[in-house]
Amino acid sequence: MHDSLTKELKRILYWIKPEICFVCNRCVSGCPVAEVHSEYRPNKIVKLAYLGFIDELIQSGIIWYCTQCLKCSERCPMDVHPASVIVALRNIASKKKLPPEAWIKMAKNIYVYGRITPEMGVVSKDRKLIKREDLNLRTPVVSKELIRRLYDETLFPINLGD
Amino acid sequence: MEARIGVYICHCGKNIAGTVNVSELRDFASKLPGVIIARDYVYMCSSTGQNLIKEDIKKLGINRVVVAACSPSMHLETFRRAVAETSLNKYLLEMSNIREQCSWVHTDPKKATEKAKRIIAMAIRKVSSFVPLEEIQREVQRKVLVIGGGIAGIHASIELAKAGYEVTIVDKAPTIGGKMMFFDKTFPTLDCAQCILAPRISEVTKLNNVKILTNSEVIEVRGGPGKFHVKILKKPRYVDEAKCVACGNCSEKCPVEVPNEWWFGLGKRKAICIPFPQAYPNAYLIDPNACLRLKLKRDVCGLCYKACDRDAIKFDMNEEIIEDTFGAIIVAIGGEPFDASRVVEYGYGKFRNVITGIQFEILTNVAGPTNGEIIRPSDGKEPRTLVFIQCVGFRNVNYNEYCCRIGCVESIKHAIIAKEKLKDATIYICAPEIRAFGKGFEEFYKGARERGIIFIKGLPSELKEDHDGKVIVQVYDASTDKILNIEADLVILSTGLQSSKDHEKISEILRIPRSSDGFILEKHPKLDPTATPIAGIFVAGVAQGPKDIPDSVAHAEGAAARVISFLAKGELELEPFKAKVNDELCSKCLICVRVCPFSALSIEKEGSLSKITVDEALCIGCGICAAACPSGAITIPNVFLEPILLEIEGALRWHRCMTL
Known part of the structure; x- marks a missing residue:
């Protein structure tokens, strides 16, 4: 049990009461991740977190599976918001520099390219590489400052250099 | 009579004493003017506690009693009974609530004790102005109105009718039977719902002292316990119940088909229809929103009229308002499935x-x-x-x-x-x-x-x-x-049962409260589940909260028993807090007559003069008239005006009460 972590979780999630879950399992039934990962169950994560198993959860990496589709929060009859609990757990994990490698890579991509994967373009029939600007498509403009601030706020453990 | 006040402070176990410093409160009270004795005891409502009060009345000549304990709705009657056992009039007692309004809602003992002092000072100032009063006896109407003719309403009616009371069942549907009529089988015995309900329906319809009004709604209720004046709106059926034999010839000819609400939209029905074959009254009715002739208000179609060889169809039927007086009312309006x-x-x-x-x-x-x-x-x-x-x-x-x-x-x-x-x-x-x-x-x-x-x-x-x-x-x-x-x-x-719009409507008409789930609120969730907070109005079955059939029937029979004990004596004892008009101060402006929500006040001619009279049967002592009167001509004994002013004085100058 880690009292300080549980306290931290309750501080972040002061606006919800995950204790009132009565295990109707609607969050699991509709979850697109639970369908493919047999160990991923939103209500199980919520209960484990509130029983004090936060360290195990953030070490196991299971919290990074969630796609944040928010279906569990939407369908919950008790307004428990499992998706928000998972975000809070991710914040705690970030503080401890625990996010998976791939996540840090994605975060860097967002900083550099404004999206998760860098732009790759498509190859036409006559083997020409076509980029966005060739098709007159707008390239998203990213405020690097804003993203840097976002990472600072969430304490995401990332070294963006200068 | 000089006031000799006795103050009795209850610990209520730790309920009050856990937050409020009871001995400090007792010492404070004993120093207030008029107080002869102040005592505290762990459970004042126990017989030992009650004996403390009775002994003091006998030995110390106490003639005003203040009990500082729980809410008066809990134990006012208990202490009044105790006082009545002595020579003292029971209306010379006042309760001050230091539990629900103080110890339960506060955590700081110091502040809670200071507040309790104010509360107790209010009651001590107020009680000094009390005068002895006598209860008002009122004859009751030995008739009962049952709103809703479902399984609960039918059961309560049968029990009441068997006990010799006249019963009127009002149901807004064109038949009695309620939701149970749609069931095929009932759990957990799997016996057929019709087979157990139909005999009860036939039993209730055969009882001479039961009147059944279908297609009807209660629209107005005036008066109070023992005498409720009720207005019932009977909507036209457009078919003569006495003549119709439910042969179905009319329905065969009817050209209009609409979704069948009796089948919850699963099938169709005609504009002239019968909810189900076992309906009572066993007669067809015309849906005025579907029938061509009634909808268009023109002389068209009329096929059902031609098909009926008993001349039962009457397109010119009108709404009817039935007025009657009842001693008690049972609300058995059921519920509805969730949408x-x-x-x-x-x-x-x-x-x-x-x-x-x-x-x-x-x-x-x-x-x-x-x-x-x-x-x-x-x-x-x-x-x-x-x-x-x-x-x-x-x-x-x-x-x-x-x-x-x-x-x-x-x-x-x-x-x-x-x-x-x-x-x-x-x-x-x-x-x-x-x-x-x-x-x-x-x-x-x-x-x-x-x-x-x-x-x-x-x-x-x-x-x-x-x-x-x-x-x-x-x-x-x-x-x-x-x-x-x-x-x-x-x-x-599975859509269960929830409260409906009818709960809202009926609670407004009868002025009865509802709980947060929308159902009718019972007087006490455990000890008085069939009474409402308003005397003379009772609740049966799903109207109070979702129930299955056995629970509904048990609840309805409980409500019937409560009504019987309520009306059996033939008269009621009413609290004597009724408005009194001082004719010399009254200027006959009639403001009181207009503001009274119970129509208890009226103006009557006495020779060449006119006078405001109060119908004590209707007045509940709410004090609206007294507050509205510009001449201060209306008073309510032990309530308005002096007791309230003294109470306010106690609240505002409690710390100076000692020097008053």
Whole structure:
């Protein structure tokens, strides 16, 4: 049990009461991740977190599976918001520099390219590489400052250099 | 008479003494002017505590009593009875509430004690102005109004009629019988609902002292306990009940077809119809919103009129207002199923093969549109896979937070009926847990498992429909930790019972409160479940909260017994707090007559002069007239005006009360 972590979780999630879950399992039934990962169950994560198993959860990496589709929060009859609990757990994990490698890579991509994967373009029939600007498509403009601030706020453990 | 006040402070175990410093409060009270003695005791309501008061009245000549304890609605009567056992008048007692209004709601002992001092000073100042009063005896009408003719209303009426009371049943539907009339079988014994209800209906209709008004609504209630003046609106049926023999010739000829609300939209009915064959009164009626002639208000169609050889159809029937006086009222208005279309993700109303529990009841009913055959509504084929989904609209913060209490066992019943009719069908019940709490319910649940009905521990998140009408149910089963994908032919949503618009309407008309779930509030959740906070008005069955049939019947019989004990003496003792008009101060401005919500005040001629008179039977002593009177001509003994002014003085100058 880690009292300080549980306290931290309750501080972040002061606006919800995950204790009132009565295990109707609607969050699991509709979850697109639970369908493919047999160990991923939103209500199980919520209960484990509130029983004090936060360290195990953030070490196991299971919290990074969630796609944040928010279906569990939407369908919950008790307004428990499992998706928000998972975000809070991710914040705690970030503080401890625990996010998976791939996540840090994605975060860097967002900083550099404004999206998760860098732009790759498509190859036409006559083997020409076509980029966005060739098709007159707008390239998203990213405020690097804003993203840097976002990472600072969430304490995401990332070294963006200068 | 000089006031000799005795103050009695209750510890209520630790309920009061845990927060309020009782000995400090006692010392404070004993120093206030007029106080002869102040005592504290651990349970003032016990007979030892009551004896303390009685002894002091005898030995010390106490002539005003203040009890500082719980809410007067809890124990005022207890202490009044104790005082009445001595020579003192029982209306010379005042209770001050230092539990609900002080110790229970505060945590800081110091501040709570200071507040308790103010509360007690208010009562001590107030009680000094009290005068002895006598109770008012009032004759009661030995007649009872039962609103709602469902299973609860019918049972209460039968019991009351057998005890010799005159009963009037008012039902807004064109027949009595209520929701139970639509049931095929009842849980947990699986006996046919019609077979147990129809004899009760025929029994109630044969009793001479029961009057049944269908298609009627209560629109106004005036007066008070023992004498309620009630106005009932009887809507036209357009068919003479006495002449109609329910042969059905009219309905055969009728050209208008509309969805049948008696079958919850599963079939069609004609504009002239009968809800079900066993209806009482056993007569057809015309739906004025569907009938061409009544809708267009023109001399058209009239086919039913021509078909009827008994001359029973009367297009010129009008609304009728019936006025009567009753001694007591029983509210037995039942409830309604939850509107499943509000839960959008389950697609009720959009997906053809998603129906509600009550619709399934109609499907299995022999008198229903399919003659009891279970079919898929989309193509009329026999379903192979059935899925029941529990808790739709209940145990949910977005709809109803309470448990519907009948859904679990209702679905088990449906599943067993379906298993009997469709031998090799696969039946699933999706529920987080099964609540089988009643007598014989757990055995019934076991019986369902023995029959091979599959229980899934979990609810689906949403439903999807494929091109040929199959409903895809993706549901997680906690007991196997697997996510199942079921292709269901028929999905049944268990929609339980909730309060309806009628609860809102009836609580306004009768001025009775409702609980947060919308149902009628009972006087005490454990010790007085059939009375409402208003004397003379009782509640029976689902009107008070969701119930199954055995509970409804027990509750209704309890309400009937309460009404009998309420009216049996033939007279009532009313509290003497009634408005009194000082004719010399009165300027006959009639403001009081206009503001009285109970129409208790009126102006009457006495020779060449006129005078305001108060009908003590109607006045409840609310004090609205007294507050509105510009000349200060209206007083209410022991309530208004001096007692209130003294009470305010006690509240504001409590710290100076000692020097007053």
